[in-house]
Amino acid sequence: MKYHRSSKAARRSGGYDPDALISSYDLKADEVSSVKKAVLDAVKPHPAERARLEEARERLLKEVAEAAAGLGETEVYPVPVGSAARSTWLRGNHDIDIFITFPETLSKEELTVRGCAIAEKLAETADHREDRHSEHPYIHIRKYGFEIDLVPCFRVPDASCIKSAVDRTPFHCRFIKERIAGREDDVLLLKQFMKGAGVYGSEVRNRGFSGYASExxxxxxxxFDEVIKAAAQWKPGVFIDIMDHGNVSFDDPLVMIDPTDPGRNVSAALSLDRFMKLADHARAFIRRPDVSFFFREKxxxxxxxxxxxxxxxxxxxxxxxRFRSPKKADDTLYPQLFRxxxxxxETLENNDFKVIRTLSYGDxxxxxxxIELLSGLLPPVRVKDGPPVSAxxxxxxxxxxxxxxxDTYSIFIRNGCYIAEIPRRYRTPESVIRDKTGTEIALGKHIRxxxxxxWDILSGEEILxxxxxxxxxxxxxxxxxxLPERSCAGSEIIIG
Amino acid sequence: MKYHRSSKAARRSGGYDPDALISSYDLKADEVSSVKKAVLDAVKPHPAERARLEEARERLLKEVAEAAAGLGETEVYPVPVGSAARSTWLRGNHDIDIFITFPETLSKEELTVRGCAIAEKLAETADHREDRHSEHPYIHIRKYGFEIDLVPCFRVPDASCIKSAVDRTPFHCRFIKERIAGREDDVLLLKQFMKGAGVYGSEVRNRGFSGYASExxxxxxxxFDEVIKAAAQWKPGVFIDIMDHGNVSFDDPLVMIDPTDPGRNVSAALSLDRFMKLADHARAFIRRPDVSFFFREKxxxxxxxxxxxxxxxxxxxxxxxRFRSPKKADDTLYPQLFRxxxxxxETLENNDFKVIRTLSYGDxxxxxxxIELLSGLLPPVRVKDGPPVSAxxxxxxxxxxxxxxxDTYSIFIRNGCYIAEIPRRYRTPESVIRDKTGTEIALGKHIRxxxxxxWDILSGEEILxxxxxxxxxxxxxxxxxxLPERSCAGSEIIIG
Structure with a gap:
């Protein structure tokens, strides 16, 4: 999708021109202060939680350094990253991320082997350990009551010359830490507001906003207030370039040039609908500020x-x-499911079926x-539109x-074009699906x-x-x- | 509809460039000569029919002149018009048209009264008489074994200053008579070919070619051969201006500037589909010349x-x-039925019904x-597309x-737009028709x-x-x- 790119001034303001804000989406600070207080009361970590987390983090950093030394690693430094490192985590979100940084001269294999060897030392005394995998393997442990990721990465001079996707994270963390002091509560409110709108989380399945994007x-x-006021006015094509150094163009609904990497859009994974959902949520909140906008129903x-x-x-x-899951991570499985x-x-619509809704699910x-359709049975006759007679x-x-x-029912001329009425090949959606899956209905590698x-086709009551x-x-x-002011029938509001 | 207007050279050739005719639609004279002979044997009036008609025409002209004189009319001249006057009538098509021309200084009322008074004199000795009406009243009689129209009209200096639509006819007749000599058989073949294609007759119900257009x-x-070769190559927007004097532009598929009136398109009533049908018929005939292309099945x-x-x-x-007929002439009734x-x-489609075919009929x-529809029942839920969230x-x-x-089923965002699912108001086509006829479903005066x-709504078997x-x-x-090479199941070929 191609969006209109607005003027330089508007670009730098992320599509938000305070002078143009007549008042339709103004947020009265006093009206929302009690709402914000109530939300922070629910989501801000208690001092005790904060102290416990900081203590655990320091112990873990020390343990990584000791393990590295014990293994003869001399140029390895542990770096705390993530929301825990910048005091922007939501209460109860007990994740500590520690990146084990190596010189960039290593190979990826050496990095993984030597990094995981260090992590294994900490895992020896953990309550629980798990091998995990993003672009390369890392280790997840539970220790001191926290969930901890120990991730080997390269120490590169800047984020534009990373060797592995995770190498960017320490740069993000440093950029945020240097600027977020005093506004941590705004980040908590925004993250929670995004959760309330159902747009928080940038994993492929969800296609929403990442924590980094919210910061x-x-x-x-x-x-927080200014983000809400701006978002209420968003139109697809918002362009935000904090460092004013973007060097490529994107067609995404929201372009946030990565302050640590001018060639990257932080919001590349954000879908148009999640983007507009936040705008909708912000407008509704401005009209009737209420705590409920922050808490999504379960x-x-x-x-x-x-x-x-x-x-x-x-x-x-x-x-x-329905088919047996290929058991891949969501980020691998869901793009294939969506496809x-x-x-x-498309294949059903090409065969004259009217599709109302579709849903992908995988675990x-x-x-x-x-697939929800207007009807499950089409008549035996099919109208085939031909070319103009004059062609x-x-x-x-x-x-x-x-x-x-x-077997042609009839052939005639309508609006200057040939029309043939012919027998319909596929009268039911099931017959289309049975015949075209794997050919016209494209399949990703793992689903194939x-x-x-x-695999099964289940229709009507069989879906039970x-x-x-x-x-x-x-x-x-x-x-x-x-939308937020209406409730699902079977749901309960979950606070926290 | 707006068609591309081609170059001046192409315009003067009616969209037919003989140099560009590579051979794909060439008509071999020898291949078709026996076909043409057979057709003429079937449709050309016998010498006896011709003699009888000419004799009757002369007697009628004399009777009109005598009747006029008897009524003290001094400036009235009868003029024979129509295919009978120019020897281009098809066998058995026993119509004689005599126009009773008056000076243009008369009022329309005087014209009608005095013209019909003359016609009445002839009707006194006719086998049958009928009052008829086009733009103004005239008299139809049966006499000497022929169907005869006696039509009062004005004698105007040229066809562009007519006072009544019929005043044009004598000009048309004179123009054709002066040029058609020696090509009467070509006209007979073309008219019969148009009948075979089902495109002959320019009345509103049929929207085809008039006799004048064929001439x-x-x-x-x-x-005839050259018309067929040209028609095979027609595309909408053909422009024919025999006198090269056209002074207005038209968007019709075929524009034939009236040689007697530069502001008029002779083929204004021709529909796109009838126009393309003749092209299709010509191409099919060129591929496999056969007598059957000239005779439509009954x-x-x-x-x-x-x-x-x-x-x-x-x-x-x-x-x-279904409703009781307003008993109007086809040219009045059919435009209202089509509308x-x-x-x-349109109204059914606006209410999500998929219309396959429609048919108007009136007697x-x-x-x-x-109306033929994909389905007679839509589900209770209706998807209502809303505006972009950003609007x-x-x-x-x-x-x-x-x-x-x-009663909203759900409201959400899809492709950046609001979508509401709401209860459907009209689940059946009958309910739409019952509610909207006379309001959204527009009605002409006489149908109203x-x-x-x-009126009735009949569905399924009730249509019997x-x-x-x-x-x-x-x-x-x-x-x-x-199309011609296929037959209807219930039909018989009628020759003649």
């Missing part, structure tokens, strides 16, 4: 009765493709692509084909492999066979998706 | 069993609006608008309305009056209640409409 927004606009999974009732109430046709979901929709056990000699081929075909073990709570929760969210 | 085409292109009316079988075979949903038909289709007894403050109204409405006496042969014939033509 940059507070630094750029100045405070959706409960649909029961069998609820699924049948929603099918009945909507009166549409539901069909689902399949889009391809299923460790199973994956589901659910001869090419139009002759269309004419000859359907004049000659024994998973399908080779077999899908027992997964995750799927049934996603189904309710899809069917009852609403 | 002008022969004059312009030179012969369509037989559907029986009850055939209607049920076509409904079953197509598997679609049929519904019909209603289009309005019904002296009843009128029917038939605030206007988009707020949409959001507020559907957030507040108690006719409906005030009551419509017994009219004309309707049942039109229904078969609509459902089995095909």
């Amino acid at each position: 940059l927004l507070v630094i750029f606009y100045g405070s 959706t409960l999974p649909y029961s069998d009765e609820e699924i049948l009732s929603v099918f009945e109430k909507r009166g549409t046709y539901f069909t689902a493709i 399949m979901e889009n391809s299923v929709r 460790d056990e199973e994956c589901v692509i659910l 001869h000699p090419n139009s002759d081929a269309f004419r000859e084909k359907y004049v000659a075909a024994g 492999e998973a399908l080779s073990d077999g 066979k899908i027992g997964s709570e995750g799927f049934r929760t996603a189904l309710r969210e899809t069917m009852e998706r609403t | 002008l085409l022969v004059i312009f292109y030179g012969s 369509t037989l009316p559907y029986s009850d069993e055939e209607i049920l079988s076509v409904f079953e075979k197509r598997g679609t949903y049929f519904t019909a609006i 209603m038909e289009n309005s019904v289709r 002296d007894e009843e009128c029917v608008i038939l 605030h403050p206007n988009s707020d109204a949409f959001r507020e309305k559907y957030v507040a409405a108690g 009056e006719a409906l005030s006496d009551g 209640k419509i017994g009219s042969e004309g309707f049942r014939t039109a229904l078969r033509e609509t459902m089995e409409r095909t």
Whole structure:
């Protein structure tokens, strides 16, 4: 998608021109102060939590340094990163991230082997350990009551010459720490507000705002209030370049040039809908400030009765493709699921089916692509639009084909074009899906492999066979998706 | 519709450039000569018919002159017009048109009264008489075995200053007579070829080529063969200006500037589809010259069993609006029926119904608008597309309305726009038609009056209640409409 790029002045202000703000989306500081206080009371870490975390972090840094020394590593420095390192974590979000930095002269393999060897030393005394993997392997442990990631990375001169995606993180952390002092509460409020809007989290499945993006927004606009006022006026194409050093252009709805890397958009993973959702949420909040905007309802999974009732109430046709999960991380699985979901929709629409909603779901056990259609049965006759009669000699081929075909219902001229009425090949969505999956319905590598073990098409009541709570929760969210002032039927508000 | 206007050279050649005709649509004279001979054997008036007609015409002209003299009219001259006057009538087409011309100084009322008084004299000794009406009244009689129109008109200096539409006819007749000598057979062939294609007749119901247009085409292109070769290459926007004096521009698919009136398009009533149908017919004929291209099959009316079988075979949903006919001439009734038909289709489509075919039918007894739909029942939920979220403050109204409405299924953001799912107001086409006829479904004056006496909606098998042969014939033509090489199931070829 290509958005209009606004003037330099507007670009530097992230599409927000305070002079143009007539008052329609002004935020009265006094009106919201009690709301903000209540939210902070709920989400700001207690002093005791903060002290415990800081103490744990210091011990861990010391342990990494000692382990490195014990292994004869001389140029290894541990660096605390993440929200815990910059005091912008939400209460109870007990994650400590420690990056074990090595000189960039190492190979990736050496980095991983030597970094994990150091991490293993700490894991020996941990309550729990796990091997994890992003671009390269790292180790996750539980110790001193905290969840801890110990991640080997390269120490590079600046973020534009990273050797591995994680190498950027220490630069982000330093940039934020140098500027966020005194505005940590604004970051907590914004993160929680994003959670309330359902737009927090930049993983592929969610396509929302990252923690780093929320911190940059507070630094750029100045405070939580100013972010809200600006977001209320966002249109796709907002451009934010704090260091005024961006050197590439992007077509994303929100472009935030990474202050540590002029070639990167921090919000590249943000979807148009999550972006506009925050704008919508900000406008609604400005109109009627309330604590509820910060706390998203927890959706409960649909029961069998609820699924049948929603099918009945909507009166549409539901069909689902189900298969055993390829058991990949969400960031690998979901792009393939989304691609399949889009391809299923397009293929059905190319065959005259009217698709109302689609939903992708995947967990460790199973994956589901659910499709809601206007109808599950099309008539036997199909109208095939041909070329203009005047586009001869090419139009002759269309004419000859359907004049000659024994099963043509009729062939005639409408609006100057040939029209043939022919027998319909696919009268049901199931027959399209059965015939086209793996060909016209494109499949990613892992889903293709998973399908080779077999797969189901479940229609109507058969969908009740899908027992997964995750799927049934996603189904309710899809069917009852609403803006903040309306509630899902089966949900309970979760504070914190 | 706006068509590309081609170069001056192409304009003068009616879009037909003989140099560009590579051979794809060349007509081999020897291949078609036997076909043409066979057609002329069938349609050219026998010498006896010709002699009888000429004799009758002369007697009638004399009788008109005598009647005028008897009534003290001194400046009245009878003029023979029509195909009978220029020897371009098809065998058995026993019409004689005699125009009774008056000085243009008369009022229209005087013209009618005095003209009809003369005609009445002839009617006294006729086998049959009828009052008829086009722009003004005239008299139709049967005498000497012929159908005769006696039409009063004004004698104007040229066709661009007519006082009544019929005043143009004598100019047309003179123009053709002066140029058609020796090419009468080409006109007969072309008219019959147009009949075979189903595009002959310029009345509103048919929207095809007039006799005058067919004669002008022969004059312009030179012969039947050349018309066919040119028509095979037609694209919408053909411009023919025999006198090279056109002074206005038209957006019609075929513009033939009237040689007797530079401001008029002779083919104004021709529809795009009839125009392209002739091109299609010409191309098919060139590929496989055959007598059958000249003779259209007579369509037989559907029986009850055939209607049920076509409904079953197509598997679609049929519904019909039926009302007592306003008993107007086709040229008055059909524009109103077409307008209603289009309005019904648009209104149904605006309400999410997918319309496949529509058909208008009207005779002296009843009128029917038939609609074929993909489905006769839509689900209770309706997807309402809202404005882009960023189009605030206007988009707020949409959001507020559907957030507040108690019966909204859901409201969310998709592709940056608000989407509301709301209860559907009209689940059946019948409910749309019942509610919107006379408001959103626009009605012409006479149909509005006719409906005030009551009307029916007939769906599915109820359509069998419509017994009219004309309707049942039109229904078969609509459902089995095909190009020449395919036949309707229920039809018989009529030669002559």
